[in-house]
Amino acid sequence: MLAMKRECERCQLKLADDIDAYICSFECTFCVVCSDAMDQVCPNCGGELVMRPKRIETD
Template identity: 50%
Template sequence: MRPNCESCGTATAMESEAYICSYECTWCAGCVDGFPGRACPNCGGVLERRPTRVAKG
């Protein structure tokens, strides 16, 4: 999973809301809201909310 939005460069920490496509293109929620049809602008794929990971401790 990529650490930054591919559009604006905002950090997408593991616990933050981010979106990915099947190619793991990564976008922040703010940028996704502006994408027509909420489709990935790189590949046209469906964007889904990225799953979060539980920190190992």
């Protein structure tokens, strides 16, 4: 299961499950502002940052 990290690894902005965020294939997590500043490239692995999927609440 995808680890839904709770804060941006660059600026420490709090990221709730329903907030837009970007992740790489290693689940490094960044807010939209930081991801844009890094041209959607993960500074840790050099991989592509893509929009994190949103989790749908189930009953």
